[in-house]
Amino acid sequence: MNPYRTRTCADLDASDAGNDVRLAGWVHRVRDHGGVLFIDLRDHYGMTQLICDPDSPAFPEVEKVRSEWCVSIAGTVKKRDPSLVNPKIPTGEIEVFVREIDVLGKAAELPLPVFGEQDYPEETRLRYRFLDLRRQGLHDNMVLRSDVVRDLRERMWGQGFNEYQTPILTASSPEGARDFLVPSRLHPGKFYALPQAPQQFKQLIMVSGFDKYFQIAPCFRDEDPRADRSPTDFYQLDMEMSFVTQEDVFATIQPVIQGCFERFGEGRKVDADWPLISYADSALKYGTDKPDLRNPIEMQVVSDHFRGSGFAIFANLLEKPGTEVRAIPAPGGGSRKFCDRMNKFAQEQGLPGMGYIFWRDNAGDVEAAGPLAKNIGPERTEAIRQQLCLGVGDAAFFLGGRPEDFEGVAGRARTVIGQELGLIDEDRFAFAWIVDFPMFERTDDGAIDFSHNPFSMPQGGMDALQGDPLKVLGYQYDLACNGYELISGAIRNHQPEIMFKAFEIAGYGEDEVRRRFGGMVNAFTYGAPPHGGCAAGIDRMVMLLADEANIREVIMFPMNQQAEDLMMGAPSDPTPAQLRDLGIRVLPRD
Known part of the structure; x- marks a missing residue:
């Protein structure tokens, strides 16, 4: 017994x-x-x-x-x-x-109580994480995480995928974030990198003839912390398939993710219709590439209504190339108090403000009010109202300039408006595939660089790379859910000559590509199949399912905002003997 x-x-x-x-x-x-x-x-x-x-x-x-x-x-x-x-x-x-x-x-005097769910300073909670994990809410989150991982595995196995493990120590590669480097004792002066993702290895698995791969994979990125992102490591459902198109990947992963959310969503509605939205349309309508479709607000371009108008700020701005004016409809926001509050929000975000119009009843007629309405006149305000399908008691907010300068603020304003006006359906998971990402972008110093995954196949293949690189679209896609990026993936570039050309445009010569990605480039010269896949962020999935706003609430032993492990004392100072072993000297930072 x-x-x-x-x-x-x-x-x-x-x-x-x-x-x-x-x-x-x-x-x-x-x-x-x-x-x-x-x-x-x-x-x-x-x-x-x-x-x-x-x-x-x-x-x-x-x-x-x-x-x-x-x-x-x-x-x-x-x-x-x-x-x-x-x-x-x-x-x-x-x-x-x-x-x-x-x-x-026996237990010593407790630094935080386990009974109850009182809010305690994060430093205390992380330093005594073993006590914090005894609290029911956090304990339940960890069990949910385990159940989600098991469910994902079972669904992938059910679709004929095999799980394979890829290396943890590998070579550094440019994948959009800083690498964690690991010094080599046997090869002084050289370093391994912890993988930002199993990207190259899963492609090599396809070249090796394994048709369907998946893995619950740890990924390591030296990133600045955010509420929805760990600053050091995270886990993802990583998958890859051979002989597939973008649509095949969508059809494969949707029942896995949808089924998991239906099982653990505790009765919340899980949308079965996952629309395809182009990156350009997503930026225009929602101000982000990870839109929250529970919010019905869609922004629109209204530049024509302000050209040559009495509102000189917008009229003069529109004479400059590359500028436009966008409207954010606000159904039910038609009060001066609410409009002034949103104008203040824009100022807090670093913009001069947001123009607005609101519509009210005037003896049975719809009347436009606000400073903008007085400047552009009733004919233009009525045209705007008709375009935005608004009525009495509604409002619209306006931002102008180059879209890249105001899009982010517009997206955040759309979210705040939706929240404050009660337009967002909180008991729902709304998904959308964001597609047609640009392959390249111009950096602050004017150079061309990859804007997304460098291993993606450009739409149009080699022919597409002969023209303006900023117009090249890739077979790249993200899955957005409730305002978060849940999945990122692509159809891969499996042809060496197209890969060399793409990297050449981004400033990497063929010799450098061969040096940094020699294993993959070499493999692609021996009959590589067309292939593609994606990766779903498990931490973020569990965060949504647990209805948590901070990703640290669903990670067993997370770092703090400064990427420190307060419980274990990491990062720590190496001993002189360790440094001698590695042939390393630590220099003070300037």
């Missing part, structure tokens, strides 16, 4: 009354009711109420226990009085009368 427990703290019900049991777990809380002690005992599975009074030989020892002591008890299951049944927990019909107790581990 197990010396610590015969049952778990979630097992017992009224049918066990009269049975002797042994339980083990943590003391969740202690309540003294006039000499009768009630203890909530908690383990991984649930909670059981214990009772002990002076008639028990264990009473003197039970009086000593405190919160979070780890104990094992032996006792008899008793039915609770009907008036004392707790329907909120599975064991609410019973309690266990304690006859024996063994203290397995």
